[in-house]
Amino acid sequence: MILTGQLDSPFVRRVAIALQIYGLPFEHNVISAYDDFDELLALNPLGKVPALRLDDGRVIADSTLILDYLDRVAGQENALLPDDASVRAGLLAHMGVAVGLAEKAVEFRTETVRRPSDKVDQPRVGRILAQIVSALDWLEERTPQEGFVSGDGIGHADIASAVAMTFIAGKNPEHLEARRGDCQNGFKKLKAHAACCEMMDAFRAVPFPPA
């Protein structure tokens, strides 16, 4: 298997971390979604990362779809989402907000860093910021004081939350400042949960690159 994409992408990173946890060997093709666009388009018709090339040549894109496949390769015992529909529903909801938060954090940078400053659409940026704060609030409320969101062991919901938090802390830490009473405690549980995950071997093996 070959995983394409850089580890500064929270989506590539959540797949790389899961691969470490499963203990599945993979090659890492570190190309940029922007600077190596032609190479990426040849691999994934959407020109996006992550993309996972299977040994038979098929390519799966989108981190959640890749992880759905990998959970099945790893087998029921090692899957990072439980099978029980009711438990799974709660964790899918958590994972959905965490992955969506990462998407909004990336979109914020696309709107503010990649656009010429006189072309920035401020109302759109304001909407993205509101979505980021709302998602952070939602996740903070549902993150335990200690341990994992997924129960006894780490799961996809935990990984998605931790990589989103690390991305935001690395790129736009101002999002994490409590403001307007949105979150009085400064997202303390979310930060502690991410810090705890980042200390695990699977996270340290595929670290978020320093700026």
Ligand SMILES: N[C@@H](CCC(=O)N[C@@H](CS)C(=O)NCC(=O)O)C(=O)O
């Ligand atoms: N929902 C997707 C998001 C993937 C995504 O947005 N990747 C970014 C890099 S962080 C990308 O490839 N952007 C290039 C583009 O959209 O043109 C996933 O979970 O894989």
